[in-house]
Amino acid sequence: MATVDKICRLLDALPASNEPLSVLEELKLLIFATPPSSLKDVVPNVSFGSVFDCLNTDDGELLQVSCDVLGRLLDGLNPQAIYINFQSEMKRGLAHPLKPVKLLALSMLTRCGEACPDDLAHNEDLLLTTTQLLADDSLEVAKAASQALLQLGKTKEGLHAIYHGQVFSRLQEVLEKNDTCRYRVFKFVVDVCKLSPLGLEHSCQSGLLTQIINDLYKDDILVQLNCLELLTDLASVQHGLHYLDQQGVISKLENMMGKMDEDPMGSLLLPGLIKVFGNIARFHPKEVFEKYPTFMSLVFDLLSSSDVTLKAVAVETIGFVGREMEGKQALEKLGDTMNKAVRQLGVIIKDSPADIRVKALHAFAALMTLELADQTTELLALTESWFQHMAPKPFEVLMSLSRQPFPDLRCATHSVYQALALQVWGQKLMNSDPGFKEYLLDRTTEHEKEGKEAKFETVRMLAESPTTKETLGRPFYISVKEYYNEGPFYVKAQTEVAIEGGS
Known part of the structure; x- marks a missing residue:
């Protein structure tokens, strides 16, 4: 109860304070020190409309702290409660000129969409404003808007909201704004397609998926490259691949690949x-x-x-x-x-x-x-x-790379060792090499974090393999287990011995 009382006291003091930043910073320290599980018991019992009022400022520091506090408080509410109680705040946040507030509102909207997409599907005002943010100057905001809208693609009602009526008209307006916005919309459409066969069907019926495919055949290398990236993404799901195959797109891509010598830009x-x-x-x-x-x-x-x-x-x-x-x-x-x-x-x-x-x-x-x-x-x-x-002599090649003075090369070599460590024939090669065991147990060969972690992963594979003891011998196995138990960054203590001498 002491935490609830203190949060309430700070929230009550905020509207009349001459130093709102100081109050919010104290509030931020308090709520971030409160475990999320405890915060969920606290937040439903407090009113924090006064924090939303602090978003009406040009003070960047005050704005950011307000967003931090609101984000943490809202995390303590279930999404249905957010949707019921804060629709007007979300709408104002989406229309706010500054990025932190837009991102906060989009985060709230995404949570609502995850929990109750069909409710959101009927809120045209929120959806129109969110769709417009696909054209925002900030890529981070545009991606967050896409993620919020994507929640609608999971249900039939949500798909209808995206591809019919004013939201679809707004989507087309964004698409026609410039090439950047065009591909943001196309990326969103492909993400909807990937969610389900129904999402793909609606996207196809809208005509937007056809537009993406048609870009592949334009005489513009940048357009084609963007299109290929989208089609690669779509082909990663079974129903997307089936659609592309059915439409003859895969065959056309193979024909393009076979004619690269004829194309100077190939x-x-x-x-x-x-x-x-x-x-x-x-x-x-x-x-x-x-x-x-x-x-x-x-x-x-x-x-x-x-x-x-x-x-x-x-x-x-x-x-x-x-x-x-x-x-x-x-x-x-x-x-x-x-x-x-x-x-x-x-x-x-x-x-x-x-x-x-x-x-x-x-x-x-x-x-x-x-x-x-x-x-x-x-x-x-x-x-x-x-x-x-x-x-x-492939293992000799690997060992020579292990001694190279390039950390990324040594780390990559360990990725091969890790594959070999899972297979008995690979372990036998490790056992027969005259220097491998000594090299692997020598912690002084790596000085960077990445190198230590790569070598430790090889050690871990051998320590957990059921065949290491038999294949590489019990003494080595014991040493490997010791290395593993000590962790990747263990440093052996150096004992200093003072010798007092006299003449």
């Missing part, structure tokens, strides 16, 4: 095209490899490209596709073509600029990763085979 568009197919292949590798052979053929060719950007995209795509078990199985069917690709990854890992070597190491780690639940005899043989194809 190299700019190609990374986006590859990302579309890479994203699809991550979830449906078998289907992509069978229906769109141009994709992987081009990716493998680009591993030898002189264009560093295209080579990097190809490297990342192979890792992206080969991370999951289904992707590995699809890549295995490519036979020697895949073996050659792994060898090319090895060349990149050994003899390329540092940034692309890091990407290649992460991609190779993805190919090597095989969770315990997926470790069949066939897949273990596959990952071991790919490892041996990477270089004539």
Whole structure:
């Protein structure tokens, strides 16, 4: 009760105070020191309209503290209570000229939308103002407005509110304002499509989804790149991919990819095209490899490209596709073509600029990763085979990278060690290398936080593996467990011995 009384006292004192900032700062300290669970018992019993009144100021510091206090107090209310009691405050906040207040109002609106989207769907005034904020000068505000409106996309009534009547008209007005606003609206439409097949259906019927697809065929490279990014996002969900396939969009993308040599601007568009197919292949590798052979053929060719950007995209795509078990199985069917690709990854890992070597190491780690639940005899043989194809002496390559003076390169190498640590054949390689055990237990090889954490993750994998003790020996296993228990940043205490001598 003492907390409630003190909060009430400060709120009562606020309207008449000559120093509202001082009162609000004291209030902020008090409510942020109160656990959220306790605050939920306090907030319904206090009135904080006076804090909302403090938003009518040009004083930036006062405004920010007021928003901080309101945000914390409102967190203590359930969304239905916010919607019932603070609709006018939300409306004023959405129309406020300053960003902190808009963001506070949008946060309130998002919570209301999550809890009661159908109620919000009938509040046209709030929705129109929120839709207009998609065109706000602040990207942060525009994203928050999109997130608030997106809650409506989860229900039939909400979808009807978005795509019919004045809200849809306002959406079109924002879209036509400029190219930036156009793609904010398009991004929102794709996000609605991803929520459900019903969301996709409404978006399609509105004509906006068709507009997005039509942009793909415009003779403007920037427009095409933006469109590809949106289509990649849409293809990440099953019903989105099915729609694009049904509309013939995927086939057209493959045709574009196959004709890049004829297009002088093709190299700019190609990374986006590859990302579309890479994203699809991550979830449906078998289907992509069978229906769109141009994709992987081009990716493998680009591993030898002189264009560093295209080579990097190809490297990342192979890792992206080969991370999951289904992707590995699809890549295995490519036979020697895949073996050659792994060898090319090895060349990149050994003899390329540092940034692309890091990407290649992460991609190779993805190919090597095989969770315990997926470790069949066939897949273990596959990952071991790919490892041996990477270089004539692949583990020596990794150990040489572990000694490089570049932290990001050493961290990336640990991502490969972590994949090997889960597999018995990988542990055997670690055991047979004359310097690996000593290197792994030596804490002095890493000085940065990232490096210490990367090495610790390798240690953790071995400490938790059920086969480490048998494969690498009990003494090493005990040392690994000790390292693990001490944590990544343990420093051994140095004992100073004072020696008193005399002549």
